[in-house]
Amino acid sequence: MTTHSSAVPSAGQPAGPAPGELRLIIRDQPLSLAEHIDQYGPLPAGQLDCATLIAEVERSGLTGRGGGAFPAGLKIRAVAEATTRTRGIRAVGASAARGSVTKGSVTKGSVTKGSVTKGSVIVANGSESEPASSKDGVLLSHAPHLVLDGIAVCARAVGAAQAYLCVGHDAAPVAQFLTGAVAERNRDGLDTVPVEVIRAPAGYLAGQENALISALNGNAPLPTFVPPRPAERGAHRRPTLVLNIETLAHIALIARFGSHWFRTAGTPGAPGSALVTVTGAVDRPGVREIPLGTALGEVLQRSGLSQPAQAVLTGGYFGTWLPLPAALAVPVSHEGMRTAGATLGPGVLAVLPEAACGLAETARIARFLAAESAGQCGPCRNGLPALADALNLIAFGRAGPDIVGWVQQLAGLVTGRGACHLPDGTAGLARSALTVFAADVQAHLATGPCAWAGGPPALPVPVRGTS
Amino acid sequence: MKAERDGGTGHQDPWPEPRLLLNPIACDARGLCIELLPELISADPWGYPIISPGAVPLHLQPLARRAVAACPTLALMLTSPPG
Numbered sequence: 001m002t003t004h005s006s007a008v009p010s011a012g013q014p015a016g017p018a019p020g021e022l023r024l025i026i027r028d029q030p031l032s033l034a035e036h037i038d039q040y041g042p043l044p045a046g047q048l049d050c051a052t053l054i055a056e057v058e059r060s061g062l063t064g065r066g067g068g069a070f071p072a073g074l075k076i077r078a079v080a081e082a083t084t085r086t087r088g089i090r091a092v093g094a095s096a097a098r099g100s101v102t103k104g105s106v107t108k109g110s111v112t113k114g115s116v117t118k119g120s121v122i123v124a125n126g127s128e129s130e131p132a133s134s135k136d137g138v139l140l141s142h143a144p145h146l147v148l149d150g151i152a153v154c155a156r157a158v159g160a161a162q163a164y165l166c167v168g169h170d171a172a173p174v175a176q177f178l179t180g181a182v183a184e185r186n187r188d189g190l191d192t193v194p195v196e197v198i199r200a201p202a203g204y205l206a207g208q209e210n211a212l213i214s215a216l217n218g219n220a221p222l223p224t225f226v227p228p229r230p231a232e233r234g235a236h237r238r239p240t241l242v243l244n245i246e247t248l249a250h251i252a253l254i255a256r257f258g259s260h261w262f263r264t265a266g267t268p269g270a271p272g273s274a275l276v277t278v279t280g281a282v283d284r285p286g287v288r289e290i291p292l293g294t295a296l297g298e299v300l301q302r303s304g305l306s307q308p309a310q311a312v313l314t315g316g317y318f319g320t321w322l323p324l325p326a327a328l329a330v331p332v333s334h335e336g337m338r339t340a341g342a343t344l345g346p347g348v349l350a351v352l353p354e355a356a357c358g359l360a361e362t363a364r365i366a367r368f369l370a371a372e373s374a375g376q377c378g379p380c381r382n383g384l385p386a387l388a389d390a391l392n393l394i395a396f397g398r399a400g401p402d403i404v405g406w407v408q409q410l411a412g413l414v415t416g417r418g419a420c421h422l423p424d425g426t427a428g429l430a431r432s433a434l435t436v437f438a439a440d441v442q443a444h445l446a447t448g449p450c451a452w453a454g455g456p457p458a459l460p461v462p463v464r465g466t467s
Numbered sequence: 468m469k470a471e472r473d474g475g476t477g478h479q480d481p482w483p484e485p486r487l488l489l490n491p492i493a494c495d496a497r498g499l500c501i502e503l504l505p506e507l508i509s510a511d512p513w514g515y516p517i518i519s520p521g522a523v524p525l526h527l528q529p530l531a532r533r534a535v536a537a538c539p540t541l542a543l544m545l546t547s548p549p550g
Contacts, residue, residue, distance in 0.1 A: 419490075
């Protein structure tokens, strides 16, 4: 075991952002490489061997910021171990063996990449296919070098031979900007691994980690059956570390300032800060960085809660409803949300105004999710449209009293029965709508759709094909 | 895992008990598994198998192996003990 002092900033290195200060997006303009190094100091390259980095990330308690909240240190450790096991490579520090990489090509429809025969692969996931989220795009366009530092640090730790930085399908300008940032780093010899910037295929599921790996392998961008896990066999059939780009940015800071510093924000159970996307009925929608565990009410107040609101959709379109004002004290963290029966997902908080119908919103979102089903798994292909139909009937039609039981039954039937979590997310959304909008359900069943149900959507749902 | 394996009896089984595992992408709802192993597998409203969670009890293991062998799309698997 190493001590905390191993990652404590050395002399001449700027100190980490103080408690209360923003860590990831410190101003409203992109930070150039020179400004980035001025702000955070260079990466402490020499002292960051594999074991130190992994131990430090594990001690930090950092969890994945893409929605799954899996412990980041465990993920890195699994890939480092698989890399060592599969090729007998000592994935330690700069001595990690570098694999040979042939030049890849991007073809229409699928992303066919060159082959990697040794070492591992890093996929920095900034595809952000969740329509209500914008934090990954904002982070990439403001602090590209934090994300690229995170890739460099992880590449050393897992003995990576290739890294892909994946941006959203419609983020061509961001991709171009990042390609420039990578080139600038290469001139300075900062990266030890080739980083290729790619755009994710279109579609809600394209950002799912197995779908992304499938696309990198030249196959359809669809979820695959697990096992094998990406850590064992992913892109190019090599051990693959897939991390959300915000997670990588936090790792870049932990590598500099240590796990102890990381924990000066947040709570013991939910350490660090996180980016959240606040959208819907707030005065100043947008991305903000918050210490994890901040009360939901405080986060929403900072975005301006001048209109009366009835509920908040947490975790995105794949998420759950919480009632307002009842849930204002709920801590914005994965454990806080879980305790309240909700999910934080990738940090989306979408506020539903009083002048809206939560059932209509839920029905539209469920329809969108059902349309985004890859159709690969029977329970999802059949169950999600049935669930959307039932929710539609409650919101816009005349349903009998049995409909609530049918929604519950369908939610139970699809949960845990897909290769990915799309059915589970849709079921969770439906269940939480029945709970949070229980009075509205009774009113709709008794007297038909409310006045708001026919109005314009408060939370817009992308039209399929344009997402 | 261990606690599940010994069923809470404290007895340490040298082999982990096998479990049924379904690849939902490969499954095509042919229904043979449902016919062969109704004790552990039932049909959903669309004919797709719903598998009881947990380990396959010893007395059902031969039937489970038959159901796995009968699956025409190789979607059903039994996580097998080592050896």
